Amino acid sequence: MPLSSYSTQFERHANALTAAERAPRSVQFARFLDSGFPSRDEEHWHYTDLTALSDRSFEPEGQTAEALPQPLLDDADALVYLNGRLLSERGAADWHSDAAELPPPSRGVDALNAAFATGGLRLRLSQGERLTRPLQVVLISRSDAQPTMSHQRHVIELGDQAEATVLLDFVGDGGERLATHFFELRLGRGARLNLYRIQNEAAGGTLVARIDAKLSRDAKLNAVTVDLGAGLARHDLDINLAEAGAEADVAGLYAAQAGAHIDNLVRVVHSAAHCRSRMNVRGLVDERTKAIFNGKVLVQPGAQKTDSEQRIANLLLSRKAEVNAKPDLEIYADDVKCAHGATVGQLDQVALSYLRSRGIPKDVARGLLLRAFAIEILDRFDWPALRARVEANLHLPSELTTDFEP
Amino acid sequence: MLEINNLHARVDDKEILKGLNLAIRPGEVHAIMGPNGAGKSTLSNVIAGREGYDVTSGEILFENQDLLALEPETRACEGIFLGFQYPVEIPGVSNMTLLKAAMNARRKHRGQDEIPPGDFLAWVRDRAKLVKIDPKMLSRGVNEGFSGGEKKRNEILQMLILEPRLMILDETDSGLDIDALKVVSDGINALRSPERSTVLVTHYQRLLDYVQPDFVHVLARGRIVKSGGPELAKELEEKGYGWLEAA
Ligand SMILES: Nc1ncnc2c1ncn2[C@@H]1O[C@H](COP(=O)(O)OP(=O)(O)OP(=O)(O)O)[C@@H](O)[C@H]1O
Ligand SMILES: [Mg+2]
Numbered sequence: 001m002p003l004s005s006y007s008t009q010f011e012r013h014a015n016a017l018t019a020a021e022r023a024p025r026s027v028q029f030a031r032f033l034d035s036g037f038p039s040r041d042e043e044h045w046h047y048t049d050l051t052a053l054s055d056r057s058f059e060p061e062g063q064t065a066e067a068l069p070q071p072l073l074d075d076a077d078a079l080v081y082l083n084g085r086l087l088s089e090r091g092a093a094d095w096h097s098d099a100a101e102l103p104p105p106s107r108g109v110d111a112l113n114a115a116f117a118t119g120g121l122r123l124r125l126s127q128g129e130r131l132t133r134p135l136q137v138v139l140i141s142r143s144d145a146q147p148t149m150s151h152q153r154h155v156i157e158l159g160d161q162a163e164a165t166v167l168l169d170f171v172g173d174g175g176e177r178l179a180t181h182f183f184e185l186r187l188g189r190g191a192r193l194n195l196y197r198i199q200n201e202a203a204g205g206t207l208v209a210r211i212d213a214k215l216s217r218d219a220k221l222n223a224v225t226v227d228l229g230a231g232l233a234r235h236d237l238d239i240n241l242a243e244a245g246a247e248a249d250v251a252g253l254y255a256a257q258a259g260a261h262i263d264n265l266v267r268v269v270h271s272a273a274h275c276r277s278r279m280n281v282r283g284l285v286d287e288r289t290k291a292i293f294n295g296k297v298l299v300q301p302g303a304q305k306t307d308s309e310q311r312i313a314n315l316l317l318s319r320k321a322e323v324n325a326k327p328d329l330e331i332y333a334d335d336v337k338c339a340h341g342a343t344v345g346q347l348d349q350v351a352l353s354y355l356r357s358r359g360i361p362k363d364v365a366r367g368l369l370l371r372a373f374a375i376e377i378l379d380r381f382d383w384p385a386l387r388a389r390v391e392a393n394l395h396l397p398s399e400l401t402t403d404f405e406p
Numbered sequence: 407m408l409e410i411n412n413l414h415a416r417v418d419d420k421e422i423l424k425g426l427n428l429a430i431r432p433g434e435v436h437a438i439m440g441p442n443g444a445g446k447s448t449l450s451n452v453i454a455g456r457e458g459y460d461v462t463s464g465e466i467l468f469e470n471q472d473l474l475a476l477e478p479e480t481r482a483c484e485g486i487f488l489g490f491q492y493p494v495e496i497p498g499v500s501n502m503t504l505l506k507a508a509m510n511a512r513r514k515h516r517g518q519d520e521i522p523p524g525d526f527l528a529w530v531r532d533r534a535k536l537v538k539i540d541p542k543m544l545s546r547g548v549n550e551g552f553s554g555g556e557k558k559r560n561e562i563l564q565m566l567i568l569e570p571r572l573m574i575l576d577e578t579d580s581g582l583d584i585d586a587l588k589v590v591s592d593g594i595n596a597l598r599s600p601e602r603s604t605v606l607v608t609h610y611q612r613l614l615d616y617v618q619p620d621f622v623h624v625l626a627r628g629r630i631v632k633s634g635g636p637e638l639a640k641e642l643e644e645k646g647y648g649w650l651e652a653a
Binding site (some may be wrong): 248346349350351353355356357358359360361362365366368369371372373375376 | 503564
């Protein structure tokens with residue numbers, strides 16, 4: 001029977017809970033059984049089919065090695081989660097919570113996540129509070145002997161005028177595994193969040209992550225997202241500009257490795273007047289990778305003076321690569337400024353041949369051009385150590401380190 | 407240095423070069439003139455190894471090795487430099503990045519270590535002075551936002567930095583004002599030496615007043631139809647190409 005392994009796991013999981021804890025979990029799990037994993041028929045899932053997971057069997061508490069896949073960034077506080085459990089922390093103990101805050105009864109992966117979810121990041125800043133150092137949240141999904149799954153729910157709540165920089169650092173390695181993460185973001189008036197989401201799932205991993213953000217008056221969300229790796233990743237970023245003056249700036253880069261399947265859905269809802277949103281996305285899509293990027297801007301009635309722009313550009317690096325990029329716009333207000341566009345192009349052969357004519361080997365020249373294409377997003381990093389790490393992971397030639405003083 | 411024998415080349419199934427012969431010895435300066443569409447840029451590009459050209463027969467020997475067998479980057483490392491008629495803009499790749507990558511590729515080709523950053527900067531600064539380019543401009547993308555004249559000067563700057571053995575300049579003098587023409591000519595002359603050869607593709611006598619050629623050739627209908635000394639350029643300036651076409 002499909003999903004039977006999940007039922008077995010859930011029974012075991014629920015038995016360890018009190019009756020009061022169990023009730024809402026059971027509701028969520030029943031909803032999950034009812035809807036199952038999303039197939040391509042489902043809205044917003046046209047390019048990614050998770051139904052193959054139905055017959056799989058994952059262990060929620062799998063034993064695995066505890067080593068970090070890469071060193072922590074020096075200049076940040078850190079929380080490190082391994083398969084949903086806090087493994088270590090550095091200067092950030094206050095920002096972890098064992099308890100998960102459950103959503104109203106949901107369906108599909110949301111419900112599966114809610115049924116099993118442990119806690120995770122709970123960053124709550126009061127009015128005017130500022131994090132002095134960035135917070136790196138490492139989310140490791142790993143399996144050694146048996147397939148593992150982990151499900152977490154996280155919260156970031158910034159009070160009025162509060163400020164923080166947070167890195168959601170998704171990594172996965174080992175054998176077959178499934179990880180789901182849901183994030184509630186609430187930004188108070190004038191609050192500012194710089195959010196980095198870096199995804200580097202190796203082959204064998206399935207990652208489903210959703211970030212729900214709600215912005216109050218004059219709040220600002222700067223999001224930089226990067227998809228690397230070779231796993232299957234589905235990422236939703238849902239931004240609600242709920243009050244006037246709220247602003248969301250999303251910069252995205254995907255440059256996955258062979259075998260990867262990367263599905264991004266970024267939705268921005270302009271619920272109030274005088275809000276601004278930007279989406280600037282670049283994709284490098286190479287052989288045997290599949291990249292999907294859907295951007296959507298919805299302008300609600302009354303959201304006058306909306307200022308929004310979506311730009312998606314892709315470089316197709318092989319005939320065997322596949323990319324689906326679509327910006328979408330739905331407008332119910334008449335006094336708005338909305339622009340959107342998507343392109344799929346190829347490497348500039350004239351530029352390539354110019355560089356080669358100067359003696360630069362073809363692969364280096366190609367790397368320089370790829371870097372030039374991605375630079376607009378890389379330049380959005382306001383965190384040099386993280387940028388350097390991402391560039392190294394992109395396997396692009398490093399930036400010239402000697403230059404004349406500007 | 408360079409020997410071209412019976413070269414035939416096509417672009418898109420159209421034969422452009424039809425049995426071209428040319429020999430260049432070390433230290434010589436050759437000017438190639440000829441009507442629009444004659445194949446001058448095609449010849450330059452085929453020597454540099456640019457893609458899109460199909461050599462159907464003939465050979466090119468550079469220092470006695472089969473040039474056509476080499477990748478374009480290897481030709482550059484061996485000392486061939488082509489100043490393009492239409493230099494391309496490459497936003498996102500700075501001039502400095504290009505120069506450093508090009509210099510280090512050449513050094514690697516010769517089995518040398520990478521150039522120390524301080525030496526590199528000093529060398530670029532020194533050369534930039536010769537062509538009156540503000541080094542600050544070099545932090546910009548390759549030719550990005552450069553005027554037509556600046557692009558041509560930038561080609562000369564690259565050449566001065568890379569110090570090739572064979573310089574081919576495809577209409578580097580076109581579109582330059584008098585001062586810029588002087589700067590470009592000085593750059594070319596700065597590199598002239600008994601070991602270095604130069605090919606100037608040009609439509610105008612005025613460049614040849616600054617850079618004295620040893621030979622002048624007329625390329626028409628895919629071949630060299632006439633060769634002579636500097637006086638041939640003057641004759642062409644007066645009479646045009648008609649008398650040669652008729653011949
Ligand atoms: N990439 C190309 N595709 C199609 N035709 C080409 C291409 N490059 C050159 N040609 C054709 O080949 C012929 C020779 O062109 P080439 O650029 O070599 O002439 P040229 O002598 O340099 O002319 P000019 O003095 O105008 O620069 C022309 O008829 C041109 O249209
Ligand atoms: Mg030409």
